[in-house]
Amino acid sequence: MTIGVKKVSLERTTRDQIFLPAILEGLLTTARHFFKNTFSPGHGDVDTIRYGEPGVDPADYYPERFRGVHRLMHREDGSVRCVACMCCSTVCPARCIYIEAEDRKDDAEKAPHSFVIDELKCVVCGLCVEACPCDAIRMDSRIHMPPSELREEAVLGKVELMKRGGPSVAVQGGLGADYREQAPKADPRFSHDPH
Amino acid sequence: MTHVAAILSRFVATLATRSRAVAGLCLAMVLGVLTTACDEPPTSTQAPVLVKTEPGTLIFHPSTGPVEVTLVNVSDQPVRVDRPRIDETTPDWVAFTVGEDASATQIPAKGSITFHVGVEAGYFLGPGDARPAVVRGGEEPEPTAANEFREGKSRLVFSVDGVPHTGMPIRFEDPSWVTQYMLPALVKILLLVLGFIMPLASLLTWMERKQSAMMQDRVGPNRANIRIGGLNLRLWGIVHFIADGVKMLFKEDFIPKRAHRALYNLAPVFAVAPALLVFAIIPFGDGICYDQLFQPLSGADVAQCADGRGGTPLQVAQIDVGLLFYFAIASLATYGTALAGWSSYNKWAILGSLRASAQMISYEVAIGLTIVGALLVYGTLEPHALVKAQETTYWGIVLQPIAFVLFFTAGMAETKRAPFDIPEADSEIIGYFIEYSGMRFGLFYLSEFIETIFMAAMLATLFLGGWGLPFGMLTAGGFSSALAATLFLTAVGLGLTVMGVLAWRTSKAGELFGAVVALVGVLHLFGAVYAAFTGWGTAIPHVLVVVLGMVIWGGKVFLLCGVQLLVRWTLPRFRYDQLMSLGWKGLLPLSIANLVITAILVYLLMPGLTPAS
DSSP states (O other), X not given: OXXXXXXXXXXXXXXXXTOHHHHHHHHHXXXXXXXXXXXXXXXXXXXXXXXXXTTXXXXXXXXXXOOOSOEEOBOTTSSBOOOOOOHHXXXXXXXXXXXXXXXXXXXXXXXXXXXXXXXXXXXXXXXXXXXXXTSOEEOOSOOOOOOOSSGGGGEEOHHHHHHTOOBOOSXXXXXXXXXXXXXXXXXXXXXXXXX | OHHHHHHHHHHHHHHHHTHHHHHHHHHHHHHHHHHHHTSOOOOOOSOOOOEEEESSSEEEOTTOOOEEEEEEEOSXXXXXXXXXXXXXXXXTGGGEEEOTTOOOEEEOTTOEEEEEEEEOGGGGBOSSTTOOOOOSSSOOOOOOSTTOBOOEEEEEEOEETTEEOOOEEEEEOOOOHIIIIIHHHHHHHHHHIIIIIHHHHHHHHHHHHHHHHHHTTOOOSOOOOEEXXXXXXXXXXXXXXXXXXXXXXXXXXXXXXXXXXHHHHHHHHHHHHHHHHXXXXXXXXXXXXXXXXXXXXXXXXXXXXXXXXXXXXXXXXXXXXXXXXXXXXXXXXXXXXXXXXXXTTOHHHHXXXXXXXXXXXXXXXXXXXHXXXXXXXXXXXXXXXXXHXXXXXXXHHHHOHHHHHHHHHHHHHHTTOTTSOTTTOTTTSOOTTTTOOHHHHHHHHHHHHHHHHHHHHHHHHHHSOTTOOGGGOEETTEESSHHHHHHHHHHHHHHHHHHHHHHHHHOSTHHHHHHHHHHXXXXXXXXXXXXXXXXXXXXXXXXXXXXXHHHHHHHHHHHHHHHHHHHHTTSOOOOHHHHXXXXXXXXXXXXXXXXXXXXXXXXXXXXXXXXXX
């Protein structure tokens, strides 16, 4: 396919200089939109999604990677996946995540004693999700933070966050204890290491 | 109380959900009414009236000169009338004289004769120094207070084919200044300002946002609502203007520290007052006769009322220099802008006010020269007479199409709104009202919309026949013919029905509104059928004609406001230099050319108006 060149004349024609034909054309265009949108069901060409109207579920319109209210994922036994590594609260630019760690009795890891997110401070950047090493915190709940009348209602604790969560298919702690053996090996042909 | 409200809201909700059934019910009712109305009218036993006098009752004021009276033959055969004379049996007959132009003649079928009747007002003047002697036989008039006119009555009589006619009552009265001018003016001002301008101006604040949204594929304001009982009335966000008003009133009224306080406070008044004042010359109807509201009147009757005798013109101030008054007052609006900019002590504000002044000068000239064309064609500066002249000839838009375009353009510049929003210029300087807040800003905002309405009213008056219909279809007595009535009712009915059905289909909220509109439209269609078959429409009760005229006038103004909004949201802004070159190099030469061509054409085609005659 060749690239075509459309030559636009920059010369001022009489038609341009008396304004009126162009103005009428423009008025007809806007008038057409006006009448179509005003008098057709569902407002014609208006693409605005009317969130909050009855019968309109925001979740139907949110994209796959939409960042909504946080949720905490579960292990197979239903306990929290979080190991209180503090990555999320460290990376959080709004400093809205507060974690107190406690010892987890059944294995060598820690667990959050309390996990509090102040949704009023959250800037919904999603860095906590990216920072999480064990898929414990997610923002794919598809729920827009609902408005609240009291400040306390917007500060979510571990229980509320876990209520939205579910089991994660990821292996807890990444590849497991023998991750060095499981890790893919580099192709020796491209190795620059001296033998 | 809440119980009643709940029942009412339930009722309305039911109406809304059952609009189909309601529409059917109303249709049946309409059919019933129409079938009864179509029955034979009761036949009168009196002898038919062969000749009618126009006006029906002649009213004289002290300053009235000889008045033209017309005898119209309404029968199908020619009739002979003797010379009309004043009835000698009436007490004040000596004061009135029938002009020399009256004579005994034959009036052809549907024809008419015209003559003059005069009055000697001094006859009714009470004893005083200035009283002229009236000695013409007849009784001595009753004594009255010094230098005051008393009321008097007489009657004009004549016979038709030898049979005495009931004649035409003549009245002489001298109403006080209060009843003649002040009270009617006050009522008209209240009606116009509180009943039309202010509601429409505040509605326009919503309409502008909603219409622009619809034009740009957006939704626009639709959140504000009124809750009555359990019913949530959102009405496409119309109630937003109430929310806006409340917001404006309750916001902080901030005055900059170094502002000139007195002028700063005065500026909004200077902006709004002229905008409201110029409405005084706009006629929103012909004339209204107080005591003959429910009977059909002739053109002469209404003309007499519009002259202030026995009625009042539907125009706040009927002044001969009407259009000049408009120029004088409209130019004052610039003071509001200039003072607002200067007194704010803000450089953007003063830039805005300077621009406003420059813009005003460059457009006032074009507007003035544009109107001179219309003035040449119709020969009057008085808006009421202008509309009457358009009724009998052609509308201004036909005779002065270029002037219409020029006036529309210059008028939009006068309202200081896009594409001529140089004084405001959101993107450069915020405008002359940058420092204003709360209701003071609201007044500036509102005055722009009032000016928009005024421009629409002015366009309707000058170019679109004011309260009239095209081709003189609406006369003082009703429609000019049954065909005109049928055409008008069909057009209105079709328009309303289509609009109603479309509104009905748009949304659930529109169901009730759409059903009502469609129902009114269908009613009009039935009226059209009725008019087509019975010949109804040429003699309608006076009050109905007045209301119809007002509605037509209001409709024209509303539509023209819509067109102005359409232009405002379609065209991009002019740059300052482009604006100046458009004003001085475009509109001014064109309006002068229009004026010259009009003058030549008037000289050539209307020989009765040449200076030589």
